[in-house]
Amino acid sequence: MSRRGDLVFRVLTAFGGTLIFLVVVLMLLQMLEGSLPILGKAGLGFFAGATWDPVRSVFHALPSIWGTLVSSFIGLVIAVPFGLGVAIFLSQVAPRWLAGTASVAVELLAAIPSVIYGYWGIFVLAPLLRQVIEPGLAGALGWLPFFQGPAFGVGMLAAGLILSIMVLPTIAAISRDVLAAVPVEQRDAALALGATRWEAITGALLPYARTGLVGAVVLALGRAVGETMAVTMLIGNQPTLSLSLFSPAYSMASIIANEFTEATTVPHISALIAIGLILFVLGFLLNAGARLLVWQMDRRLGGERA
Numbered sequence: 001m002s003r004r005g006d007l008v009f010r011v012l013t014a015f016g017g018t019l020i021f022l023v024v025v026l027m028l029l030q031m032l033e034g035s036l037p038i039l040g041k042a043g044l045g046f047f048a049g050a051t052w053d054p055v056r057s058v059f060h061a062l063p064s065i066w067g068t069l070v071s072s073f074i075g076l077v078i079a080v081p082f083g084l085g086v087a088i089f090l091s092q093v094a095p096r097w098l099a100g101t102a103s104v105a106v107e108l109l110a111a112i113p114s115v116i117y118g119y120w121g122i123f124v125l126a127p128l129l130r131q132v133i134e135p136g137l138a139g140a141l142g143w144l145p146f147f148q149g150p151a152f153g154v155g156m157l158a159a160g161l162i163l164s165i166m167v168l169p170t171i172a173a174i175s176r177d178v179l180a181a182v183p184v185e186q187r188d189a190a191l192a193l194g195a196t197r198w199e200a201i202t203g204a205l206l207p208y209a210r211t212g213l214v215g216a217v218v219l220a221l222g223r224a225v226g227e228t229m230a231v232t233m234l235i236g237n238q239p240t241l242s243l244s245l246f247s248p249a250y251s252m253a254s255i256i257a258n259e260f261t262e263a264t265t266v267p268h269i270s271a272l273i274a275i276g277l278i279l280f281v282l283g284f285l286l287n288a289g290a291r292l293l294v295w296q297m298d299r300r301l302g303g304e305r306a
Contacts, residue, residue: 024284031280034273037266046274052239052250054259059271061278063239067156067249068279071235072224074160074245075167080217082164083171090172091179092187092201103176110169118233121162126153126234129161134246145243152236157245159235163227167220174219178212179205215293222286226279228253252279 038046038059049060086106090099130153141147186208190200206213236248237258252275263269 028277028280031273031277034270035277036270038270038274041267046271047278050241052255054263054265054268057265057267059267061252061271061275063241064250064252064255064275065278066241067159067235068225068251068253070156070245071159071163071231071249071251072221074157075163075224076217076221078161078164079168079171079220083168083216083220084175084213086168086172087175087179088201091176092197092205103173106169106172106176109165110173114166114227114229115233117162117166118230121158121230121234122154125161126158129153129158133157138246146245149242149244149246151246152248154234154236155244155246155248156235156242159231159249159251160245162230162234163224166227166230167224170220170223171216174216175209175213178209178216181212182209211293211296215290217290218286218293219290222283222290225286226253226283227251228257232257252276 042049042060046059047061047065049058050062051058051060052063053059086102090103090106094102130151134147134151134153134157137147138149138151182205186204187200190204191197195203231251232254235251235254237250237254238248239250239255240247242249256272256276256279259268260272263272
């Protein structure tokens with residue numbers, strides 16, 4: 001009976017894994033088919049042009065790719081130091097009772113719907129940026145092209161800031177688990193050699209866990225790239241290319257969310273599907289890379305324990 005149960009379990013798990021793989025392949029093929037009209041018309045220029053004009057049926061993906069990458073980069077630049085700091089504090093410094101409570105609070109932040117972050121961004125973050133932060137940055141660093149132009153409150157900077165808040169729990173939670181999995185002998189050996197706690201963390205723990213920490217950052221980047229609602233509410237939704245972080249922009253996810261229901265022509269629909277294809281491939285590669293890095297870290301730790 002047990003052998004029959006093992007056989008049924010093996011068949012069901014193999015079927016489930018194969019089904020998931022087939023669904024992903026079918027999604028990819030469907031998006032490829034839907035992208036053919038615009039790719040056949042514009043060719044590789046679809047990825048390099050800067051015009052998005054539904055009236056004249058001229059579509060290029062570069063503005064939305066630019067908005068996605070820049071807003072995600074801003075989010076990571078802000079979130080990574082804070083996320084790693086929280087992870088180090090929870091895994092190496094905080095007492096056990098505080099670490100447990102704070103860990104639950106950090107993980108709960110990841111469960112907040114993105115539309116709630118978007119509403120908070122509209123009513124709290126955007127006015128603060130428009131009235132205080134952006135004028136201050138323009139006054140102090142206005143000689144740089146990144147801080148020029150009118151202060152709208154919504155734009156690339158607002159989208160990047162909201163993304164930093166949203167991906168911070170991902171970085172903190174995964175980095176905490178990675179640091180907690182490092183053998184305690186690493187830290188003890190550094191302390192025994194006369195290192196301070198800070199020197200033991202930066203000189204022994206962080207280099208040892210570097211692969212897993214990079215995986216956490218890449219996984220957070222994958223979430224930032226695919227984030228839709230909060231970014232749509234704060235990025236300004238204009239297909240423009242600008243170095244200014246104050247300027248409104250479009251992300252790949254926000255342009256699909258805003259325009260797909262209004263797209264009526266074949267080139268418009270095909271252009272949005274092509275952008276979805278780019279987003280799909282980029283998100284898949286980022287998540288696969290992050291999972292691979294974390295898996296390598298787990299394998300390394302498991303081999304050393306053995």
